[in-house]
Amino acid sequence: MTVVLFGSRDAGEKVKEPLARILEELIQEGATQFFVGQEGSFDRMGAWILRNLCKKYPTVRYEVVTAYLGKGSEDFPTLYPEGLERTPARFAIDARNRWMYSHADTLVVYAPFPGNAKKWKERAIRAKKTVIDLSFL
Numbered sequence: 001m002t003v004v005l006f007g008s009r010d011a012g013e014k015v016k017e018p019l020a021r022i023l024e025e026l027i028q029e030g031a032t033q034f035f036v037g038q039e040g041s042f043d044r045m046g047a048w049i050l051r052n053l054c055k056k057y058p059t060v061r062y063e064v065v066t067a068y069l070g071k072g073s074e075d076f077p078t079l080y081p082e083g084l085e086r087t088p089a090r091f092a093i094d095a096r097n098r099w100m101y102s103h104a105d106t107l108v109v110y111a112p113f114p115g116n117a118k119k120w121k122e123r124a125i126r127a128k129k130t131v132i133d134l135s136f137l
Helices: 013-028 041-055 087-101 118-126
Strands: 002-007 033-036 061-065 106-110 130-133
Touching: 002 041, 002 087, 002 118, 002 130, 013 041, 013 106, 033 041, 041 061, 061 087, 087 118, 106 118, 118 130
Parallel strands: 002 033, 002 106, 033 061, 106 130
Antiparallel strands: none
16 A cells, blocks of 8 residues: 655644644554655655654655755755656646656545645545545644
């Protein structure tokens, strides 16, 4: 199972514990691959949690998916999707998100107000993908 994280760039600390719990539950249910962006606090929180969970569950992999070539992270394994180099910079985040969404079986989202995370959550619901929404914390 592949899990993708989409969330508000302004996610606060109240999301951290529930996010960690949900990610560990997904691993225990068979999730082996996680993709997370790198645009805000929800993404950073998810990447750190996944980094720690991978120490406990060595068969699990995660990658921070970057929208811009050369914007990888020294702290986390990064992935730059093939073909994104032909995308104009102003559309790069949306193209990256589209790539992540296309690989997702399950989405973990924190989208308490309108924005990109909410858009992907609604698209996933319409496509009948599994969505775990942390927005009601």
